[in-house]
Amino acid sequence: MRQVALLRGINLGKHNRIPMAGLRELLARLGFDEAGTHLQSGNAVFSADISAAESERVISAGIAEEFGLDVPVVVRTRDExxxxxxxxxxxxxxxxxxxxxxxxxxxxxxxxxxxxxxxxxxxxxxxxxxxxxxxxxxxxxxxxxxxxxxxxxxxxxxxxxxxxxxxxxxxxxxxxx
Structure with missing residues (x-):
């Protein structure tokens, strides 16, 4: 199912920097398909076989491990x-x-x-x-x-x-x- 991840507070000034190419690569490594990003402010669209709540947990943990950042992530399904x-x-x-x-x-x-x-x-x-x-x-x-x-x-x-x-x-x- 298609989902949208909304990351809070990234790429605002010098803090919490996450390159969008790096985010797309991370999403692919985490098992999400057809990952794309929009703007530099932490918007990602992808396909997943897990719930939006589980996607939030997986993405947040992946960002912490990959980028060393504690970034709140909110995920909604396409239908939501x-x-x-x-x-x-x-x-x-x-x-x-x-x-x-x-x-x-x-x-x-x-x-x-x-x-x-x-x-x-x-x-x-x-x-x-x-x-x-x-x-x-x-x-x-x-x-x-x-x-x-x-x-x-x-x-x-x-x-x-x-x-x-x-x-x-x-x-x-x-x-x-």
Whole structure:
């Protein structure tokens, strides 16, 4: 089955450097087929015979062994990513794809914690919650967003990695090919 791996916090400045050619080679050595990458920010598309959760563990361990880095990895199947795109709860207002983020969560957050969050408190950003995603429209730009990715991890108690809508839809295209 086709899967998409999203690595958090790599190739940002001088830290956590992983060359994409090296990532593709690692994925092949780990037994993943048809591995490709998109951009330099840790996006990989591949075929696997194991679950997305198992792929997360295998890739994370492989990165630690190969590159000596502790990098959070979130994996979604092609079908799960297609559902994220189909849901698109902010389609009517998210006019600039680069300012529309999907924050992919490693697990479903505690519903009680989500219930405590008031989406209006994030204004001017618009926030909607999916099953294992947070959709964020940043009308003043991503850099001016009131809530950084690290906040979501702390507040929700799960790993998180964000991609803009352009990247999300491109990854789905790659997973479909």
């Amino acid at each position: 990513l297609a559902a994220v795109v189909a849901a698109d709860p902010l389609a009517e207002i998210a006019a600039v794809p680069a300012q529309y983020l999907v924050i992919f969560l490693s697990a479903r957050p505690d519903p009680a914690v989500l219930a405590e969050l008031d989406p209006a408190a994030f204004a001017p950003d618009e926030v909607r919650f999916g099953e294992r995603e947070v959709y964020v429209w940043c009308p003043e730009g991503v850099r001016n967003s009131r809530v950084p990715q690290s906040w979501w991890e702390r507040r929700l108690g799960v790993r998180a990695t964000a991609r803009n809508w352009t990247t999300v839809t491109r990854l789905l295209e790659l997973a479909n090919s």
